[in-house]
Amino acid sequence: ITGFVGGITSSISGILHSWLTIPGLGFSGIPGRAFENLQYGAYNFGLRPFNILALAGACIYFLNTIFISRLREEGAAPTMHVVRVLLENNPLRSVYHAQMLSAPLTETVRMELLSRARGRLLEDELVRDLFSCSSRVREGAMRNIMNASRNMEPTLGDALVKLLEMPALGMRVETARTLGAARYKPALPTLVTLFDSEDPDLAAASIYAAGLIADPAVIPDLHRILHDESFHIEKAWAAEALSRLGDHSEARTVFSAFPANTDPVLQTQCLVSICRCMFDGQKVYKIFDDEMRNPGTATIMLCDSIAVRWQGLDLDTMVTLIDKGSFREAATMAITPELEFCLPFMRDEDTVSEDIIKAQFADDGSFANKMLEDTDYVATSLWLQLRLWTFLGYMAEDNERFVLLAVLFLCDTLGRRLDPGQPRIKKEVSPGADTV
Incomplete structure (x- = not known):
C-alpha cells in the first residue's frame, strides 16, 4: 500500500x-x-x-x-509482525550470519549473533556450536534451534539426538523438548529409553516430547508408566501425551494419573487430558484457561448449556450452589438426569439426587451397575463423571472448581453426543398416557 x-x-x-x-x-x-x-x-x-x-x-x-x-486477518499474525519476520529471514541476512558464524569470534559476539541469526544456511555452524567449549555458546545455539525447531534439518536433528546421549553437557532436558517441538520422529527410540531416567525433569521432558511427536508406537510405553506405581510426577505427563494420541478408549487409563498427583497444577493438567480424550479439539484447553483467568465464566456457560437439555434443572439453583462453593451438589444436579436417562433405574418419589449417584457404587468402591464398565463412549463418560464426583468435597476449593468444570464439560459433551440434532429433554408423562 x-x-x-x-x-x-x-x-x-x-x-x-x-x-x-x-x-x-x-x-x-x-x-x-x-x-x-x-x-x-x-x-x-x-x-x-x-x-x-x-x-x-x-x-x-x-x-x-x-x-x-x-491490519489483521482472522487467526493470523499482525501484518507488521509478518513484515518484520520476512525482513529478519531474508536470504541476504542468512548468508551474512552464516559467514559471520563461520569465522572465529569472541564469546559475546557469537552469543549476540546466535540470538538473531536465522535460516537453513546456519545448520553446520549451529551443529558446531552445540558442542562448543563454552556453555554459553551451547546454550545460545540451543535457543536458536528452539526458536525455529519446526523447520529442523536431519543433520541438526541427528546432532540433537547425539546430545541426548551426553548427560555431562547438562542440556538433555532442553534437547528433548526441542526434538518434540520439531516433531523429529527418528529421536523417538532415544526418548523412550529416557522415560525411566532417574532425573524426573528429563523423564517428564522426554514423555512430553514423545507426545508431541504423536507416534502411536509409543502408546504401550505410556500405558506402562500410567500403570506403574513407581512413577508419580511422570504420570501427569504420560496422561497428557496419551490424550493427544488416543480417544475415549484411553480415558480410564488417563484418569489413573489424576489421583496419583497431589500438585494442583498437575491435577488440572490431568483433568484437561481426561476431557481431551472425550473431545478432540482446542476447545478443552480454552475452557479451562477461561475458568482460570475469569473464575465462573466457563462453569456458568456449561451449566446454561446443560440446563437447556434436561427438564427440571434450574440454572439459577446451580449458579447459587457454585457461588456458595457447593460444587458437589452442583455436580449432582448435572449428573443425575444423565444417569436416569442412560441407565435402567427406578426412582422413588422420595429419592434425592445424591442417593441416585451413591446407589451406583458398591461397598468396595466398584460400580454396582456393570454397564458402567462397558467400553462405549456413553459408559466411559458416565464412569468418569462418577469417579470425579467422589473427589468433590475432599479437596481444596480452587482444585474442586476445576474438578467440577471437568464434570460439567463431560456432561455437556455427552448430552450433545446423545442426539446432536435435538436436545435431550425429559418430558413429564401424564398417568395413563402412552409412552414411546
Missing part, C-alpha cells in the same frame, strides 16, 4: 507543485482569497510548495504505517 501511494504521489507531484504556486490555487472570490491568505502565511513561515509536498507525503506515509500495523 505504501509503495502504491508513493508511486501515485511521485507521478503527480509535478502537477501538484505547479498547482500550489498559483495564487489562490486558481480559485476566485472568497475561496480564492482564503487560499491566497493561507499561501502567504505558509511563505512567511518558510514553507514553499516543495516543503508542503514533502510534509503531506510524510503525513500520508505515517497514516499508512498506522493503518498497516492494525
Whole structure:
C-alpha cells in the first residue's frame, strides 16, 4: 500500500507543485482569497510548495504505517509482525550470519549473533556450536534451534539426538523438548529409553516430547508408566501425551494419573487430558484457561448449556450452589438426569439426587451397575463423571472448581453426543398416557 501511494504521489507531484504556486490555487472570490491568505502565511513561515509536498507525503506515509500495523486477518499474525519476520529471514541476512558464524569470534559476539541469526544456511555452524567449549555458546545455539525447531534439518536433528546421549553437557532436558517441538520422529527410540531416567525433569521432558511427536508406537510405553506405581510426577505427563494420541478408549487409563498427583497444577493438567480424550479439539484447553483467568465464566456457560437439555434443572439453583462453593451438589444436579436417562433405574418419589449417584457404587468402591464398565463412549463418560464426583468435597476449593468444570464439560459433551440434532429433554408423562 505504501509503495502504491508513493508511486501515485511521485507521478503527480509535478502537477501538484505547479498547482500550489498559483495564487489562490486558481480559485476566485472568497475561496480564492482564503487560499491566497493561507499561501502567504505558509511563505512567511518558510514553507514553499516543495516543503508542503514533502510534509503531506510524510503525513500520508505515517497514516499508512498506522493503518498497516492494525491490519489483521482472522487467526493470523499482525501484518507488521509478518513484515518484520520476512525482513529478519531474508536470504541476504542468512548468508551474512552464516559467514559471520563461520569465522572465529569472541564469546559475546557469537552469543549476540546466535540470538538473531536465522535460516537453513546456519545448520553446520549451529551443529558446531552445540558442542562448543563454552556453555554459553551451547546454550545460545540451543535457543536458536528452539526458536525455529519446526523447520529442523536431519543433520541438526541427528546432532540433537547425539546430545541426548551426553548427560555431562547438562542440556538433555532442553534437547528433548526441542526434538518434540520439531516433531523429529527418528529421536523417538532415544526418548523412550529416557522415560525411566532417574532425573524426573528429563523423564517428564522426554514423555512430553514423545507426545508431541504423536507416534502411536509409543502408546504401550505410556500405558506402562500410567500403570506403574513407581512413577508419580511422570504420570501427569504420560496422561497428557496419551490424550493427544488416543480417544475415549484411553480415558480410564488417563484418569489413573489424576489421583496419583497431589500438585494442583498437575491435577488440572490431568483433568484437561481426561476431557481431551472425550473431545478432540482446542476447545478443552480454552475452557479451562477461561475458568482460570475469569473464575465462573466457563462453569456458568456449561451449566446454561446443560440446563437447556434436561427438564427440571434450574440454572439459577446451580449458579447459587457454585457461588456458595457447593460444587458437589452442583455436580449432582448435572449428573443425575444423565444417569436416569442412560441407565435402567427406578426412582422413588422420595429419592434425592445424591442417593441416585451413591446407589451406583458398591461397598468396595466398584460400580454396582456393570454397564458402567462397558467400553462405549456413553459408559466411559458416565464412569468418569462418577469417579470425579467422589473427589468433590475432599479437596481444596480452587482444585474442586476445576474438578467440577471437568464434570460439567463431560456432561455437556455427552448430552450433545446423545442426539446432536435435538436436545435431550425429559418430558413429564401424564398417568395413563402412552409412552414411546
